[in-house]
Amino acid sequence: MEKTDVTLLIGGEAGQGLVTLGQLLAKSLVHAGYSILVTQSYQSRIRGGHNTFAIRVSTEAVVAPRESVDLLIAMNAETVTLHKAEVADGGLIVADEAHGTETDGCLVVPYQQLGETRFANVVALGVVSVLLGLDQPLVARSLDDFFGKKDHEMAEKNRQILTTAFDWCDQQTVAFEKLPPVAKPIQRMVMNGNEAIAMGALSAGVKFCSFYPMTPATSIALNLAAQAGRMGLVVEQAEDEIAAINMAIGASFAGVPSIVPTSGGGFALMTEGVSLAGMSETPVLIVVAQRPGPATGLPTRTEQADLEFVLHSGHGEFPRAIFSPGTVEECFWLARKSLEVAAKFQGPVFLLTDQFLADSSRAVTPFDIDNLEPIDPGIETDASSLPYSRYAITPSGVSPRLLPGMTKHLVVAGGDEHPVDGHLTEDLSIREVMVEKRMRKEQGIIAEVVPPEAQGDERPDLLLVTWGSSKGSVLEAADQLRNETTRVGTLHFSQVWPLVPDHFLQRFQDAGKVVCVEGNAFGQLARLIRRETGFAVHSRVLRYDGLPITPEYIIRELGD
Amino acid sequence: MVTIEDYGKYETAWCPGCGNFSILDAVKRGLVTSELEPHQVLFVSGIGQAAKAPHYLNTNVFNGLHGRALPVASGAKLANPNLKVIVESGDGCNYGEGGNHFLAAIRRNIDLTLIVHDNQIYGLTKGQASPTSEEGLITKAQPEGVASAPFNPIAVAVAMQASFVARGFSGMIDHLAGLLKEAMAHEGFALIDVLQPCVSFNKVNTFAWYKKRCYTLPDEYDPTDWRSAMQTAMEWGDKIPLGIIYRNQRTTFEKRFSVLQQGPLIGRDTDFGELKKILEKFA
Structure with a gap:
């Protein structure tokens, strides 16, 4: 049988250009029509350490990472030692002859002979491309796109080395089956979760981003900053996270959709600001890209352990919505949706992603942006009743919003309890009215909740429940577990708050066994579901070692 | 024509005799002489007795x-x-809790006017030391006296070459209103530290204490001379200088953003043609 699904893992030190190699391969594979899914694992350092860039590539759609490796591209000796055991039967190790690896199941590449050390990643690109069956012109084009504009001499040098590597590898007899070609490649993009969040936010009309750098959230701000001039937005690196959220609140109060990307520790500093957004009823989107905590934890790894934190962040009570995209596409659409919900219900909204999804490049069908519009910022141009009151009492709890300086009417807002005019009050009867006004907005938010996505068998024997980035692995595990005697269903929450039991409880009750799969140690979604519905899931598959949940992991854990 | 009445008259939560009343009056006069209409102005404040001031402005x-x-x-x-945009808040808010933002705002030289009510004490929380409290000041929270040296906002701002640094006194309303007008007209970050007594909690730095020490800088004083400004900024004790202590013409923060040269971000269209081109880069 033809091998249509290959996982390759590139390993080496930071500074060896392995991300560039990985990205070039990813792009070439997608141009050739394959589906891909990237998993990046790196250490918190600029040089050295052990980093990996894995690509699962297939002629069919890929939704999850794989643990076993078919092609191990070792840029140093350590990679062979560390990952040899992961190499599947029929797999191949591509190593440098300088590392003196044994020849069994190993393609030894004379890197020194094929190019100078600093071009080792281009040599590897050529070799791996031949092994996978990629056409040289296609790979050369990816290389040109990457280096071409920067430096013509460099581009030429890269092309030469690529040719040398292709020629060398074509002469080798290697027991590794090439991927079957894709007959009619459809055009797709290579995009990761953070890029998709940035693009989704731009499409929604985001005009302000304030942030303090923190892995794995930083690239959202960097992607926005790169387009700030063209798309007309201001991106400001604030002095700290507290400033970042308060700036976004100020910008939003003045009238522009605003986004604040951060990660757990930085978000911890922002929580008073979250509460201010709730009280002042100012729209703001906070993207929390999760990594393992507590404290600094594992800065460059992945986890889904900030659900409870985000849900309860900010003192006092106010409505909120929390989205948790499961795919790169969902990152784009939910970034838009979350900005829309923030604007419509005037308060803080969250997008929970994580390092795995943030850095996971995938083949993505281009978004149909021809039919898109920016979100409605929910701003009136004149007062519907006078005197204008920022916090007018309405049945929906949403008060008509004017902007300061844009009309003759004055806008008074803030974090103290206030009567309708926004000024200070200590009148306790007003307090009650205002709490209820704010709380009424939750009904509107609930009416717009994205229901969890059900796939697989109805009334299953086994129902796998998950949220956020674990989606693909759960889907794939379900496919593998399904057989003639076992019906398996899945349920993925791309919005984890508010929970609407009507959307899922019946499905839980109809299932034989309900298992919640999530990347944390407490089983946070399972706890939340129990709190909100009384339903206790029967079992949990949890992962908290810093790595993404894989289909193999789920199946192993279920077997135990 | 803008009038004082346009800025309203409100009942306040302040103690009788508080320096805040005079500062509020001076702020109104500064706004009116600057010919700013109420809807053109945004006051932003934090928390503290001073931070309530914007609530008493229409x-x-x-x-x-x-x-x-x-x-x-x-x-x-x-x-x-x-x-x-005018920020009005107290010494604790700006120099203590918000110290990092104070430094960052000076570095940015963003076009804001910062009015700091500086009474060298925490009023709202009833009499603890503030960042500008003098060493040795005894409070219920510092029964052995304040152990830290006081923060000198003027010296810090001048050292960082903030583009407008001034000091006023709530007991000299005309002078203060004049400073406020100049600060509001200044393009860039303008700090006005306003000394004021706290009649309830600061029994040392009283109205009489300030009155005796404050003097206005002479006409020949050159606020563009940074070295002499540094010296003036360090003056404190028997004599406290009031006036514009330092100013320069640094480029404002907003001018450095090319997108802002085409006008405000508000109401700006999202260019889907441009977005399409950006997305094509991912193909």
Whole structure:
């Protein structure tokens, strides 16, 4: 049988250009029509350490990472030692002859002979491309796109080395089956979760981003900053996270959709600001890209352990919505949706992603942006009743919003309890009215909740429940577990708050066994579901070692 | 014609005799002489007795968190540079809780006016030391006297070459109103530290204490001379200088954003043609 699904893992030190190699391969594979899914694992350092860039590539759609490796591209000796055991039967190790690896199941590449050390990643690109069956012109084009504009001499040098590597590898007899070609490649993009969040936010009309750098959230701000001039937005690196959220609140109060990307520790500093957004009823989107905590934890790894934190962040009570995209596409659409919900219900909204999804490049069908519009910022141009009151009492709890300086009417807002005019009050009867006004907005938010996505068998024997980035692995595990005697269903929450039991409880009750799969140690979604519905899931598959949940992991854990 | 009445008259929560009343009067006069209409102005404040001041003005107000007025104001200014944004809050709010934002705002030279009510004590929380309290000041929280040296906001601002640094006194309303007018007209970050007594909690730095020490800088004083400004900034004790201590013409923060040169961000279209081109890069 033809091998249509290959996982390759590139390993080496930071500074060896392995991300560039990985990205070039990813792009070439997608141009050739394959589906891909990237998993990046790196250490918190600029040089050295052990980093990996894995690509699962297939002629069919890929939704999850794989643990076993078919092609191990070792840029140093350590990679062979560390990952040899992961190499599947029929797999191949591509190593440098300088590392003196044994020849069994190993393609030894004379890197020194094929190019100078600093071009080792281009040599590897050529070799791996031949092994996978990629056409040289296609790979050369990816290389040109990457280096071409920067430096013509460099581009030429890269092309030469690529040719040398292709020629060398074509002469080798290697027991590794090439991927079957894709007959009619459809055009797709290579995009990761953070890029998709940035693009989704731009499409929604985001005009302000304030942030303090923190892995794995930083690239959202960097992607926005790169387009700030063209798309007309201001991106400001604030002095700290507290400033970042308060700036976004100020910008939003003045009238522009605003986004604040951060990660757990930085978000911890922002929580008073979250509460201010709730009280002042100012729209703001906070993207929390999760990594393992507590404290600094594992800065460059992945986890889904900030659900409870985000849900309860900010003192006092106010409505909120929390989205948790499961795919790169969902990152784009939910970034838009979350900005829309923030604007419509005037308060803080969250997008929970994580390092795995943030850095996971995938083949993505281009978004149909021809039919898109920016979100409605929910701003009136004149007062519907006078005197204008920022916090007018309405049945929906949403008060008509004017902007300061844009009309003759004055806008008074803030974090103290206030009567309708926004000024200070200590009148306790007003307090009650205002709490209820704010709380009424939750009904509107609930009416717009994205229901969890059900796939697989109805009334299953086994129902796998998950949220956020674990989606693909759960889907794939379900496919593998399904057989003639076992019906398996899945349920993925791309919005984890508010929970609407009507959307899922019946499905839980109809299932034989309900298992919640999530990347944390407490089983946070399972706890939340129990709190909100009384339903206790029967079992949990949890992962908290810093790595993404894989289909193999789920199946192993279920077997135990 | 803008009048004092346009800015309203409100009942306040302040103690009788508080320096805040005079500062509020001077602020109104500064606004009126600057010919700013209430809807053109946004006041942003934090928390403290001083931070309540904008609530006693008929204008746009955002009253945020303790220490965080400057970031909110900066965000609002970047979103809509046409707004005249004024931050008004106390010494604790700006120099203590919000110290990092104070430094960052000076570095940015964002076009904001920062009015700091500086009474060298925490009034709202009933009499603890503030960042500007003098060493040795005895309070219920510092029964052995304040152990830290006082923060000198003027010296810090001058050292960082803030583009407008001034000191006023609530007991000299005309002078203060004049400073406020100059600060509001200044393009860039303008700090006015306003000395004021706290009649309830600061029994050392009283009205008489300030009155005896404050003097206005002579006409021949050159606020563009940074070295002499540094010296003036360090003057404190028997004689306290009032006036514009330092000023320069640094480029404002907003001018450095090319997108802001085409006007405010508010209401700006999202260019889907451009977005399409950006997305094509991912193909």
